[in-house]
Amino acid sequence: MGNPIFQPSHFTAVVLFALFASTVFGVTMREKPRDMIRYGLYCFVLFVAAAIALSWLMYLIAR
Amino acid sequence: MATEENKTISTQSGSQEGFVYLPLIAGWLVPGGGHFLLRKWGRGTILAVAILGMFVLGLAMQGKVYANAHDILDILCMAGDLGIGLPYVICRMLGLGDVQVQVTIADWGSRFIVVAGLLNIIAAVDAHNLRTGRKS
Secondary structure, eight states, rough: OOSSOOOHHHHHHHHHHHHHHHHHHHHHHHHHHHHHHHHHHHHHHHHHHHHHHHHHHHHHHHH | HHHHHHHHHHHHHHHHHOOOTHHHHEEEEEEHHHHHTTTTTHHHHHHHHHHHHHHHHHHHTTTOOOOSSHHHHOOOHHHHHTTOHHHHHHHHHHHHTOOOOOOOHHHHHHHHHHHHHHHHHHHHHHHHHHHSSSOO
């Protein structure tokens, strides 16, 4: 078994995860295209912001 | 007035004709399939790209496709994996994702695959809601 074909950093993985999940949330949770985009962006920002905040929290707890 | 009422009634009854669970099943088997069936090409394409993209990146990160469950967490992960539908079956047939997680990024990959399955279930339910007229 070799190395993975795709080896993103942890932050890139978080951003990709947030991008895909918020895209699906935006399309499925709202009806109008404008609302879909706004809700998708809102979810994306929350995902990334929560990941950064929790990362700092874990860093401070580990010290 | 009467004509408008008739039109509304015929539209409502028209949305209930046929097998209403077909978009749900199609959406589960093929990501975005339920939306394609309802001729929602744009939404279907976006959902298919997002869900399949996440699934393929998960495989590219050497994520594990859960085939048998030993404990409760494995059962939950396998349930999530099954949500992706036919791509799960194809991966099992080709032996993709049949790996032991040994590096951190592979753990990320496993989570990508599980979440892609869960997102596909959300998309399939959305197609069902469109079919029943609960959503427009």
